[in-house]
Amino acid sequence: GESVGLHLPTLSVQEGDNSIINCAYSNSASDYFIWYKQESGKGPQFIIDIRSNMDKRQGQRVTVLLNKTVKHLSLQIAATQPGDSAVYFCAENINTGNQFYFGTGTSLTVIP
Amino acid sequence: DAMVIQNPRYQVTQFGKPVTLSCSQTLNHNVMYWYQQKSSQAPKLLFHYYDKDFNNEADTPDNFQSRRPNTSFCFLDIRSPGLGDAAMYLCATSHGMNTEAFFGQGTRLTVV
Numbered sequence: 397g398e399s400v401g402l403h404l405p406t407l408s409v410q411e412g413d414n415s416i417i418n419c420a421y422s423n424s425a426s427d428y429f430i431w432y433k434q435e436s437g438k439g440p441q442f443i444i445d446i447r448s449n450m451d452k453r454q455g456q457r458v459t460v461l462l463n464k465t466v467k468h469l470s471l472q473i474a475a476t477q478p479g480d481s482a483v484y485f486c487a488e489n490i491n492t493g494n495q496f497y498f499g500t501g502t503s504l505t506v507i508p
Numbered sequence: 509d510a511m512v513i514q515n516p517r518y519q520v521t522q523f524g525k526p527v528t529l530s531c532s533q534t535l536n537h538n539v540m541y542w543y544q545q546k547s548s549q550a551p552k553l554l555f556h557y558y559d560k561d562f563n564n565e566a567d568t569p570d571n572f573q574s575r576r577p578n579t580s581f582c583f584l585d586i587r588s589p590g591l592g593d594a595a596m597y598l599c600a601t602s603h604g605m606n607t608e609a610f611f612g613q614g615t616r617l618t619v620v
Contacts, residue, residue, distance in 0.1 A: 428606040439512075439598055439611035440551065447606065485550055487609070494539045494558055494605050495565075498550040 408505045415473040417502045419486035422467065426488040430496070431460060431471045433482045440485060443471070473504075481506045511535050512612035514599050520618045521589050529584040529615045531599030540582040541609065542574060543598040551598055557582060558604070586617075594619045 409415045421429075427448035432440035446453045446460045446469070453460050459472040473480055486499045513532045521527040531540065539558050543551035555564045557576045571593070573585040586593055596616050602609040 430608060432611075437614075437616075439600075439613045442608055442610070445608060489606055491605070493563070494556060494602065495553055495563070496541070496600075496602075496609050497553060498543075501548075501550050 405500065406503045406505070408507060409476050411478060411506055411508050412475055415471075415476045415480070415504060415506075417471045417473075417484050417504065419469050419471075419499050420467060421469070421486070421488050421499070423488065423490055424464075424467065425490050425492060427491040428489040429460070429462065429469055430487045430489075431458075432485045432487060432498075433480075434485065434501075435482045443484075476504075476506050478506045478508055480504060510612070512599055512601055512610050514597075514612035514615050516615060517613065518616050518618070520620060521586075523591065523619055524588050527586050527589055527617070529586075529597050529599075529617070531582045531584070531612060532580050533582075533601045533610075534580070535601055535603075535610065536579060537601035537603050537610075538579075539602045539604060539609075540576060541598075541600040541602075542572075542582070542584045543600065544593075545596040545598055545614070547595075554584070589617070589619045591619050593617065 430445045431443040434440045444455045457474045462469045483501045483503045485501045487496045515530045541556040542554045545551040554568045576582045596614045598614045599612045600609040
């Protein structure tokens with residue numbers, strides 16, 4: 397599989413603060429990226445995606461930034477809430493196939 | 509309503525005894541994936557189908573096989589489970605390249 401890594405394995409934030417989760421990928425042929433949220437004992441849940449022809453995409457309280465030059469993407473969560481506590485994964489889709497490869501994950505803990 | 513359904517949610521099998529995990533989808537997606545996720549790790553792609561075309565990852569052990577008898581169903585067969593195969597097994601589907609992958613809730617496999 398391809399290498400998709402995360403800089404920070406754990407992150408703790410105060411409720412109401414903004415969170416930033418980072419991800420590095422290694423394959424320059426990757427052209428589609430997804431951030432997933434995974435709660436304990438459950439399957440990954442789609443949060444937001446971005447294609448390689450964009451450098452920013454916004455959703456409800458979440459923003460994904462893509463820097464293709466340095467092969468880096470980030471997930472920003474505004475006004476983090478206790479319900480945001482979970483493990484967050486980035487996943488990449490390489491333009492030669494249907495495979496999704498996951499990064500190592502960041503465990504986000506929101507302190508009330 | 510669940511769109512990717514995995515049964516059972518929990519499976520206990522004996523060391524060396526073949527076991528089959530099931531996945532079904534109501535999305536009519538072309539692609540079905542199987543991932544293995546061990547504790548505190550990222551999901552690892554085992555293989556995927558695009559329609560009837562099977563695509564194995566290079567590092568997937570021969571002990572893992574898959575069948576897709578029709579669009580809706582996909583099975584993961586573990587021919588001789590070892591203790592190291594205990595994990596969460598996740599099924600996902602997508603319409604195709606550069607489209608969101610939807611995950612089931614997973615089957616947690618215990619090998620005794």
